[in-house]
Amino acid sequence: MRIQTRLTFVLLILFIALLALCANGVFEAPAVCQTEQAAADEFMWYYLPHETDVQPEPMEKAPYIQKHRVIFVGSSEEKKIYLTFDDCPNNDNIPKIIETLKKHKATAAFFMTEAYIRRNPGIIRRIVEEGNLVCNHTAKHVAVTRLTFEEFKEQLSGVEDAYFDATGKNLPKYFRPPQGLFSERTLQYADELGYTTVFWSFRYEDWDVNNQPPPEAAYDLLMKETHPGEIALLHCQSATNVGVLDSVMTAWEEKGYSFGLISEIEIRQHSEDE
Numbered sequence: 001m002r003i004q005t006r007l008t009f010v011l012l013i014l015f016i017a018l019l020a021l022c023a024n025g026v027f028e029a030p031a032v033c034q035t036e037q038a039a040a041d042e043f044m045w046y047y048l049p050h051e052t053d054v055q056p057e058p059m060e061k062a063p064y065i066q067k068h069r070v071i072f073v074g075s076s077e078e079k080k081i082y083l084t085f086d087d088c089p090n091n092d093n094i095p096k097i098i099e100t101l102k103k104h105k106a107t108a109a110f111f112m113t114e115a116y117i118r119r120n121p122g123i124i125r126r127i128v129e130e131g132n133l134v135c136n137h138t139a140k141h142v143a144v145t146r147l148t149f150e151e152f153k154e155q156l157s158g159v160e161d162a163y164f165d166a167t168g169k170n171l172p173k174y175f176r177p178p179q180g181l182f183s184e185r186t187l188q189y190a191d192e193l194g195y196t197t198v199f200w201s202f203r204y205e206d207w208d209v210n211n212q213p214p215p216e217a218a219y220d221l222l223m224k225e226t227h228p229g230e231i232a233l234l235h236c237q238s239a240t241n242v243g244v245l246d247s248v249m250t251a252w253e254e255k256g257y258s259f260g261l262i263s264e265i266e267i268r269q270h271s272e273d274e
Helices: 002-023 030-041 063-067 093-103 114-119 121-129 149-167 184-192 215-224 239-254
Strands: 080-086 109-112 133-136 196-198 230-235 258-260
Touching: 063 184, 080 093, 093 121, 093 239, 109 114, 114 121, 114 149, 121 133, 121 149, 133 149, 149 184, 184 196, 215 239, 230 239, 239 258
Parallel strands: 080 109, 080 230, 080 258, 109 133
Antiparallel strands: none
16 A cells, blocks of 8 residues: 555656646657647637727737737728638538629638538539639647647648649648637647638627528628728528628628738738837
């Protein structure tokens, strides 16, 4: 019994020592150190409230985003809206969305997982042929803040490989973390892999297929939150989005707005010395 107690005590001391080394950067152990640090500084992206036709300010809690390849809004000098669509379950919404985009001579970015791309290579090719972007939403729609670099790279590579198999082309280097979860480490990982992390300056609760917002309420909210350089996040699975997209785009055009692709947005990074 005494031997077992002593052994438990020794193991406890070793574990505490390992955590101390990890915290001081002496020993790198991804399974312990990196996960704990990620948990400490992870955030879910948000923007601050704003008036119609006025850009929102970004969240205050992560000022380090300015040091990385991150966009959440375009230029305040241009009345442009950048449509982006997340999550692509296996339904017929995407062809309907593409037809609406074509009607307005507009294009958009679709952030997709590996599974959808592999199940629907024909739709992927059509998206690209119409001038739209297919972008990275991780292979399995995972929370990236708890991943090591190799795990993060594997998630992005899964989408890249599926896209290449479907199109014979390299995936555009734009990444949106599922649920908007990020940390400074994940932004650095994306930087190292040549990606721009894309957040948004508008989104609403449209993702739950069993609890869709009323079309009238969605339309009113979309118009109320309109602003120059808006990066609008809409979800592909939303029947409400499919239903109101044409009328919303028409109303935007009547207000003098046009549509752009996120690849047109200039990335304004700030150095450590600024």
